[in-house]
Amino acid sequence: MDCELLIRNARLMTCDPERPGAGVIERGAVAISGGAIVWAGVDGDIGGVKEASRVIDAGGRLVTPGLVDCHTHAIFAGDRAGEFGLRASGAGYLEIAAAGGGIAASLKATRLASDETLIDLLRERLRLAAAGGTTTIEVKSGYDLTVEGELRMLKCVAKVATERDMPRISPTLLVHVVPPERKADRDAYVKEICESLIPKAAAQALCTAVDIYCDEGAFTLDEARAVLGAAKRAELAVKAHIGQFADLGGAELLGALGALSGDHLERVGDAGIAAMASAGVVAVMLPGACVQLRLPVPPVEKFRAQGVAMAIATDLNPGTSYCEQLPLQLWLATTHYGMTIDEAWLGVTRHGAKALGMAHVGLLRAGAVGDVVLWKCGHEADVPYRYGAANTLVDRVFRAGLDMTAM
Numbered sequence: 001m002d003c004e005l006l007i008r009n010a011r012l013m014t015c016d017p018e019r020p021g022a023g024v025i026e027r028g029a030v031a032i033s034g035g036a037i038v039w040a041g042v043d044g045d046i047g048g049v050k051e052a053s054r055v056i057d058a059g060g061r062l063v064t065p066g067l068v069d070c071h072t073h074a075i076f077a078g079d080r081a082g083e084f085g086l087r088a089s090g091a092g093y094l095e096i097a098a099a100g101g102g103i104a105a106s107l108k109a110t111r112l113a114s115d116e117t118l119i120d121l122l123r124e125r126l127r128l129a130a131a132g133g134t135t136t137i138e139v140k141s142g143y144d145l146t147v148e149g150e151l152r153m154l155k156c157v158a159k160v161a162t163e164r165d166m167p168r169i170s171p172t173l174l175v176h177v178v179p180p181e182r183k184a185d186r187d188a189y190v191k192e193i194c195e196s197l198i199p200k201a202a203a204q205a206l207c208t209a210v211d212i213y214c215d216e217g218a219f220t221l222d223e224a225r226a227v228l229g230a231a232k233r234a235e236l237a238v239k240a241h242i243g244q245f246a247d248l249g250g251a252e253l254l255g256a257l258g259a260l261s262g263d264h265l266e267r268v269g270d271a272g273i274a275a276m277a278s279a280g281v282v283a284v285m286l287p288g289a290c291v292q293l294r295l296p297v298p299p300v301e302k303f304r305a306q307g308v309a310m311a312i313a314t315d316l317n318p319g320t321s322y323c324e325q326l327p328l329q330l331w332l333a334t335t336h337y338g339m340t341i342d343e344a345w346l347g348v349t350r351h352g353a354k355a356l357g358m359a360h361v362g363l364l365r366a367g368a369v370g371d372v373v374l375w376k377c378g379h380e381a382d383v384p385y386r387y388g389a390a391n392t393l394v395d396r397v398f399r400a401g402l403d404m405t406a407m
């Protein structure tokens, strides 16, 4: 067998579920051909691989799957640094939102931005994400909130998704909040989302999933049920932002719907956790937003005990987590959330991919996509441990066998 890329002599973190923990092979090798992994295993066993166009000797350093950021709001215009300052002086997130700031402020800036501006801003953020090892990224709409405007956002995302030097994009339609101009006819707004926006987005293949923010200050449980029901009728996957400020019962709903993920989860009860466990719903941890809003830590021990897969994402957004970097989230997950090193890495690889419904992403084994990161350090603990330099420990990033670092 010939291949395009062979990486040898690596501490290979496979994240293969058939191996224990994060599936580390102390002296491993991985071969990529046609954009996919054709072989991964112990370095001494590569007998089947005859020729490789490019061979990299990792010199014993860490090699992992390309990272998966399964929750971002990477497309938006403007910023809210002023609000960050207000919060640093003691103002609350919901208080700022009630005074007309928050998501409504980003709506204004995003609606005013041209397609070109939105696309350029998205590209720049995705470049930064890729520099931190991200090869697959979810991108949500949700900063326009009119039917035509949300479709426009998703079309901008679709344009960037065709570009080979960008991470692989998983597009999501986010039903974020009721926009200010529709507060008086809230029911009609929800109906319009269900009967017009979701069917149109699905018919134009602009997203693979629908997300709704079901929380205090956003949508009620009944509204979430209606919106996610419409998504399922349109044959889209579903997920939700739940339990940041209040537990409205979103986890139980996600379990009943067989959702991909429940995200945030600072406040979730035992029945909700059990519902997620029995339906295989991934718990997406967003420690950057949690720390910034000084929220309680989600019940990691309970998710672990119930066998709920935990993913970790940046939540890249202008309000609560303006961060493109997954390596930094590894630090927060291990230090603040009490996740183990293996759990944290699985959270930004295989479990992140599970939250996107992508079975061939986030692991190194034959048949998976050829997404690989070479690190400048020798052990997986080094990345969260050296959190100040975590993002700079990335050496080379390959997406589907292509060297993104060389582009």
Ligand code: NIG
Residues within 6 Å of the ligand: 102, 103, 106, 213, 241, 244, 289, 315, 317, 318, 319, 320
């Ligand atoms: O995931 N929680 C809701 N949405 C975003 C924040 C959006 C914003 O403040 O712009 C989040 O944290």
Ligand code: FE
Residues within 6 Å of the ligand: 071, 072, 073, 241, 315, 317
């Ligand atoms: Fe979010």
